[in-house]
Amino acid sequence: MTDDRLWVEKYRPKSVSEIVGNAEAKTTFINWLEKGKKRKKKAVLLYGPAGVGKTALVNAASNQFGFTIIEMNASDKRTEKAINKVGKPATSYVSLDRFSVESKGNILFLDEVDGVFGQQDRGGIGAIVKIVKESLVPVVMAANDSDLKKLKPLKRICLLIRFYPVRIPLIITMLRKICLKENIEAEFEALERIACNSRGDMRSAINDLQSATAGKEILRLQDTILLKSRNKDVGMYDLLRGVFSAESVGEAATLINQSKIDYDEFLLSVSDNLPLRYTDPVDLAVAYNIVSRADVFRGRVGTENWRLLKYFFNLLAVALAVSPKSF
Template identity: 60%
Template sequence: MQTQNNMLWVEKYRPKKIDDLTGNDEAKALFLEWLKNKRHTKKAVLLYGSPGVGKTTLVLAASQELEFSVIEMNASDTRSEKTINAVAKPATSYKALDNYTKNKTSGNVLFLDEVDGIAGNEDRGGVNAILKVIEESLVPIILAANDPDIEKLRPLKKVCLLVRFQQVRIPLIIALLQKICMLEHVSAEFEALERIAQNSKGDVRSAINDLQSLSEENHRLTLQDTMMLTSRNKDITLDDMLKRYFSAQNIAETSTMLAFSNIDYDDFLLSVSDNLPKRYSNPSELAKAYDYVSRADLFRGRVGTENWHLLKYFYNALTLASAINPLSYTPFTFISPPIRIITLFWTKGKRSTLDAICGKIGAQCHVSHKTAKHDFIPYIRVLLQKNSKSPLVGWFKFTPEEVDFLLKMGRF
């Protein structure tokens, strides 16, 4: 069994009680009213709306709280009409069993989760298969669908009470994330939680998953840590970014734009570099701008794939390159995509350090460069991360720069 520690937070914090489910108050009330009172007059209810908003959780929590026995079935796990019937049909006889047992449950309900998989699929009997189950069932039926588009499910409309779930509102998601942070001892910047919530577009499941993956290890979370999330601005192209970058009116505007975009940082850096000569005709301004770009590159290298908190220095340096002489800006046509020649120039330093390291490993362990790189370096890095003064350093004759390189470089 999984321990509390390696559990997915979405499972660990899946609400057990109806009241713990956040948002969608009307949908909740409508469903509960059906379950308590209306299930005899309208045999089926359909909960529908985008994923991760609490449909499955509500059904399970409510059945538990109101003491229904749930005969549960995830429709997308099954292959065909035949399977549905095999599971659903016997369920209809549970009602009769109720009469003979003296248990105190409120009765049985059949729960078909994620029915949209079947509804849109004619090979699997389509909507008709579901309609047939509803028709023949002797017990009330709860259906749930993740497709917010009701068109596909329209034939179900006549026989089901429809309960529409909306995306959960951002402030509610933020509050939930704050609660989880408290319970998990994560110290998080508010802006970081805000960004995760906004990025989730109302999907609580994905917000909690993002929170866990970004903060579980270090128990802290800053806005910079959230940069790798696909951002709201994901539709912005490199050209749009360049335009906004070069025409920005102030430094704050530029750095905000950089922080909230999800363009490839390396491509953007290269493109800025390519376009600086078109932006600054004055040689001393151009020199200054390149100086900032080279500083940005330095930080980009240190960020690697791990030290995301250093990204702010990258943004800052890059921002300054656009702001040498704001008054001299006139629109120009961009060179884009980036000229790759510069990449070679940039990675030369990295490559020669790596070559030297591989050479030293090869000399001591009698292995090829390739083996040194792929089979030895990952382990050496782990050992150095545990103890950067390990006797290995002397044995391999690594220079302090090489140790630094091994520690800082997330990738080659």
């Protein structure tokens, strides 16, 4: 049977030692975890760029040190109600089989909390502070945002642990290991190029390696030439230009996914620009139909289900690729 898993899943670190880089952040987090009741602060916030191992560290470390992770969505109203019960498994709505008798304790994990930072209508960062204060168990949070001003209210109640991009040589080493396991012979320059292009984002590097080697046993430098440079901060104008000149759904989706634009504004801008892309009225109608579905997803994402954003991104990307003629 062929294994068509994403390599980022297949090679997800199972123990702390498999997470490379950010040694200081790792040590600080593990020390905090191991301190138990002697912890000075009840909560930690791991923050830093995407794809560097924040979520991976929380999962690997709690698994390795025997803590039970209870993952909840910070922006979900139910979380507030549930947190008080997390410390008392018998009454919690979280299913009982997730609590282990041998567990050293439960830990509340609110991943990707930056989704709520700007959402003043939902209490924004204040809601998070409240969750931390009311929680009966230690709280671990992770965020991409490195805007210290926004994080300030958390500083008093949280141990802030900063993550940095993973260093290029460490990424190259990881890519080499994966190639070895996948029986792929890779030119050093090819791996170096993928690693440099990732700008310290291990997830993108592994994803790029997987797509550059698809169906190949040998990876040469020339196979990596088509990698798009990863631009961390794409503004609305560049993003629109990028997605409207993308040559595949995948490319458009990646661009949208990487940008930090206002999603509602982006949706409107895409709608406004569709008539420029599609001259055929049938294509245009199909594209508008898809955009309206994307809009429905945007509604469902709201401020609660950030995980649904990827469907929003993908639908918009599909709307831009209705007709190959238009590329």
